[in-house]
Amino acid sequence: MNLGTRKLLDRSFTSVGIGSIVIMALALMVVLVPIVTNGLGAVFFTGTVEHRKMLLSEFNRGDSRELETAIASSDRYRAKVYEMLSGFESEMAAMTPERQDEYRPKYGQVKTAVQALLGPLPGDPEPMLTRFKYGQTRWEKAEEKLHDLLYETKWDNSDPNAMSKEYFANRSESFAGTSLVKLFPYVRENMSNMLLPEFTVYWGFITDSSVDSHIFGGIWPEIQGTFFLAVGAMLFAFPLGVIAAVYFTEYAKSGFFNSMLRSANSTLAGVPSIVFGMFGLAFFINTLKVSESKSVIAGSLTLAIMILPTIIRAAEEAILAVPKTYREASLSLGSTKWNTIATVILPAALPGILTGGVISLGRAAGETAPIIFTAAVSVGSAIGLADVFSSPTPALSWNIYNLASEHEAAAQIRHVQYGMVLALVSIVLLLNLSAIVLRARISKKLKG
Incomplete structure (x- = not known):
C-alpha cells in the first residue's frame, strides 16, 4: 500500500469516527432536550392562585394573609361568572320542556368546563377527591381548559370519500339569544384576573x-x-462480586x-x-419468605442478582490488569497469598472495581422489570x-411507566412524568460522573 492510499484511508476513518460521534451527540440531544425542558417545567412554571391554595391547604406552606388578599381579588371577578350561570x-x-332538554346537556358541558377551570362552584358539595377541590393550578393547563370552555369539538363528515375531520366551533353559538352568551367573552378577557398567574419555583416537587x-x-x-433499592x-x-472475582482470578483452576x-x-x-x-x-418471596409480600429487601436482593455478573466481570478485569510484578514482589518479600491479595x-x-460498582449502581437505579413483582407500588x-x-x-x-401508560389523568400530568424522567436521568448521570471522579x-493517590 503506497503512502497516498494510506493517508486517504486514515482520513476516511477519521471522518467516519468524527461523523459517528456527531450523530451520537445529536441523537442524545434529541432525547435529552425535551426531557430537560419539560422536566424543569415541573419545578419552574407559571402557577395560579389555585396552586397557592393547594400548597397552604395540603402542605401548610405559604403566607395565609397574602393568599386571602389574592383570593378576595380573584373572587370579585369569579362572582360575575357564578352570577351568569x-x-x-x-x-x-x-x-318549555323541549328547550330545556335542548339546553340541559349543553349547559352541563359548560358548567363542567367552568368547574375544571375555577374549581367547585358556590353551593357544590365538598368533592371527595383532592383533584376536584381546586381549579387549574398551572397556567398552561388553565389555557387548555379555557379552550375547552370556549370551543366544542365537532366532526366534518361532508365528504363520504374521506375520513371525518375534527374542527372546533364556538360554544357561544349554541347559546345565541340567551343570557349565557355573555359568559364566554367575559371568561376569556378576565381569566388572568380570576386565576392570578405568577412565576413559581416549586422545590416541593422534589421534597x-x-x-x-x-x-x-x-x-x-x-x-x-x-x-433504597439501588443501595x-x-x-x-x-x-459477593469482588469475592467471586478474586476466586476466579487467584484461586480457580482450569x-x-x-x-x-x-x-x-x-x-x-x-x-x-x-x-x-x-x-x-x-x-x-414465595420460597425464602424474606417478606410476606413486596418489600424493599426482596427488590434489593433481586436487583443484586441481576447486577452481580457485571460486578464480577468488572472486578475480574480490574484485578487482571494489575501487573504481575506486584504479586511477585510481595510474595518474594515473604507475604502470604491472601495478604498479597x-x-x-x-x-x-x-x-476499576469501584467504577464497575458505581455503573452497576446506576443500572440498578434505572431498572423497572425486576421490581414490578418484588418491591414497587404505584x-x-x-x-x-x-x-x-x-x-x-x-x-x-x-412510576414513570405507570404514570405514562396507566394513570387515568396521564395527559394532565405530563410535567410529573417528565420531572420523574429528569430526576432518574440525573441520578444515573451523577452516579456515573462520581465513578469517573x-x-x-x-488512581492519582496510588501513583503517589
Whole structure:
C-alpha cells in the first residue's frame, strides 16, 4: 500500500469516527432536550392562585394573609361568572320542556368546563377527591381548559370519500339569544384576573409526597425508594462480586467446574430483566419468605442478582490488569497469598472495581422489570429505614411507566412524568460522573 492510499484511508476513518460521534451527540440531544425542558417545567412554571391554595391547604406552606388578599381579588371577578350561570339556570327553568332538554346537556358541558377551570362552584358539595377541590393550578393547563370552555369539538363528515375531520366551533353559538352568551367573552378577557398567574419555583416537587395520585405534590417517595433499592442491591452484590472475582482470578483452576461457573456468570448477564423479577417473586418471596409480600429487601436482593455478573466481570478485569510484578514482589518479600491479595492486588485494582460498582449502581437505579413483582407500588408514602424489610416502595423507574401508560389523568400530568424522567436521568448521570471522579482520585493517590 503506497503512502497516498494510506493517508486517504486514515482520513476516511477519521471522518467516519468524527461523523459517528456527531450523530451520537445529536441523537442524545434529541432525547435529552425535551426531557430537560419539560422536566424543569415541573419545578419552574407559571402557577395560579389555585396552586397557592393547594400548597397552604395540603402542605401548610405559604403566607395565609397574602393568599386571602389574592383570593378576595380573584373572587370579585369569579362572582360575575357564578352570577351568569345562576341567571341562565333561572332562565332555563322558565323555558318549555323541549328547550330545556335542548339546553340541559349543553349547559352541563359548560358548567363542567367552568368547574375544571375555577374549581367547585358556590353551593357544590365538598368533592371527595383532592383533584376536584381546586381549579387549574398551572397556567398552561388553565389555557387548555379555557379552550375547552370556549370551543366544542365537532366532526366534518361532508365528504363520504374521506375520513371525518375534527374542527372546533364556538360554544357561544349554541347559546345565541340567551343570557349565557355573555359568559364566554367575559371568561376569556378576565381569566388572568380570576386565576392570578405568577412565576413559581416549586422545590416541593422534589421534597414533597404526592397528593391524589400525583395530581399534586412531589416525587420524594419515588426518589427515596429508588435510593433504597439501588443501595440495598449494592450492599448484597458488591462484596459477593469482588469475592467471586478474586476466586476466579487467584484461586480457580482450569477445569469443568470453573468453566461451568464462568458460563453461568456469562449467561446471567444476558438474561432478560423481567426473568429476574419473576425469579425474585418465586424465590425470595414465595420460597425464602424474606417478606410476606413486596418489600424493599426482596427488590434489593433481586436487583443484586441481576447486577452481580457485571460486578464480577468488572472486578475480574480490574484485578487482571494489575501487573504481575506486584504479586511477585510481595510474595518474594515473604507475604502470604491472601495478604498479597488484600494489601497489594485489591488496592491496585480498586479504581476499576469501584467504577464497575458505581455503573452497576446506576443500572440498578434505572431498572423497572425486576421490581414490578418484588418491591414497587404505584402510589405510596416515603418509608423509613426500618420498613425496608416489610414494606414496598414507590420507585422512579416503575412510576414513570405507570404514570405514562396507566394513570387515568396521564395527559394532565405530563410535567410529573417528565420531572420523574429528569430526576432518574440525573441520578444515573451523577452516579456515573462520581465513578469517573472517584477512579481518577484513587488512581492519582496510588501513583503517589
